[in-house]
Amino acid sequence: MSIALELSNVSLAFGGVYALSDVSVAFPKGKIIGIIGPNGAGKTSLLNVASGLSVPLQGRVLLKGADVTGQKPNRIAGLGLRRTFQASQLFPSMTVLENMMAGLHLGSHAGLFACALRTPRMRREEEEMRERAMAALDYVGFAHFADRPGNALSFGQQRIVEIARTLIDAPEVVLLDEPAVGLSVNRVAELDALLRRIRDERGVTIVMIEHVIRLVMGVSDHIVVMNSGRKIAEGSADEVRENQEVVTAYLGAQGSGH
Numbered sequence: 697m698s699i700a701l702e703l704s705n706v707s708l709a710f711g712g713v714y715a716l717s718d719v720s721v722a723f724p725k726g727k728i729i730g731i732i733g734p735n736g737a738g739k740t741s742l743l744n745v746a747s748g749l750s751v752p753l754q755g756r757v758l759l760k761g762a763d764v765t766g767q768k769p770n771r772i773a774g775l776g777l778r779r780t781f782q783a784s785q786l787f788p789s790m791t792v793l794e795n796m797m798a799g800l801h802l803g804s805h806a807g808l809f810a811c812a813l814r815t816p817r818m819r820r821e822e823e824e825m826r827e828r829a830m831a832a833l834d835y836v837g838f839a840h841f842a843d844r845p846g847n848a849l850s851f852g853q854q855r856i857v858e859i860a861r862t863l864i865d866a867p868e869v870v871l872l873d874e875p876a877v878g879l880s881v882n883r884v885a886e887l888d889a890l891l892r893r894i895r896d897e898r899g900v901t902i903v904m905i906e907h908v909i910r911l912v913m914g915v916s917d918h919i920v921v922m923n924s925g926r927k928i929a930e931g932s933a934d935e936v937r938e939n940q941e942v943v944t945a946y947l948g949a950q951g952s953g954h
């Protein structure tokens with residue numbers, strides 16, 4: 697089985713507090729991996745190290761086998777890894793489609809000079825970007841929201857737009873930080889179906905931090921459990937449910953109906 701993303705013996709500390717202690721995880725290509733654990737367990741820190749936002753004190757990050765430890769987030773994104781952020785919101789003054797396009801590297805091919813002059817090449821590039829953004833919005837079923845202002849969407853809907861945004865450039869790995877926050881039960885079921893589609897139709901490896909246990913246990917091919925900066929267990933949903941350390945650290949504390 698080929699590995700899309702791997703963290704090997706990664707440690708990360710903030711002023712002596714270890715957010716991650718010697719964590720090793722490997723995420724197989726084309727699978728959905730759920731990361732669970734109580735608040736402060738190190739889940740977001742793991743995504744931050746993987747996406748280049750945090751540089752680990754020790755250890756390595758391998759993306760498709762290539763060592764990307766310490767590389768800038770933009771560079772890692774360019775190698776096919778995209779992510780969403782916890783509790784991120786769209787810019788209210790821009791439309792949903794403009795939000796999708798914000799942060800894309802407009803002018804990266806056309807060059808600065810062409811950008812300043814808005815040459816035909818630049819306009820073509822912008823148009824192509826708009827089409828790709830629109831196609832990604834359509835893929836998640838949100839094409840009808842394209843021209844609405846960002847703040848016309850509910851918080852939960854904005855998270856789905858964030859997922860759509862990760863899909864624009866045909867990523868190989870997508871990291872999602874709590875995608876189900878703010879979604880109603882029906883919408884969680886839709887998110888479940890969307891994640892499976894992204895995996896099955898596009899072969900994307902999805903690594904997802906999620907507190908909605910029903911979703912994460914149902915949709916994940918593999919689950920990693922974190923506690924106090926360490927990986928305490930991993931396996932199938934059933935294996936994780938039966939692990940006594942997990943029950944004590946997490947499921948027992950929060951209740952499995954969460």
Ligand SMILES: Nc1ncnc2c1ncn2[C@@H]1O[C@H](COP(=O)(O)OP(=O)(O)OP(=O)(O)O)[C@@H](O)[C@H]1O
Nearest residue numbers: 710713714715733734735736737738739740741742
């Ligand atoms: N920028 C930072 N500065 C200082 N400490 C940090 C920083 N980021 C994380 N930490 C600490 O590292 C530990 C792990 O935090 P992290 O956000 O990775 O946990 P988490 O599992 O994602 O939690 P949550 O479920 O609440 O989002 C915590 O003790 C946190 O306080």
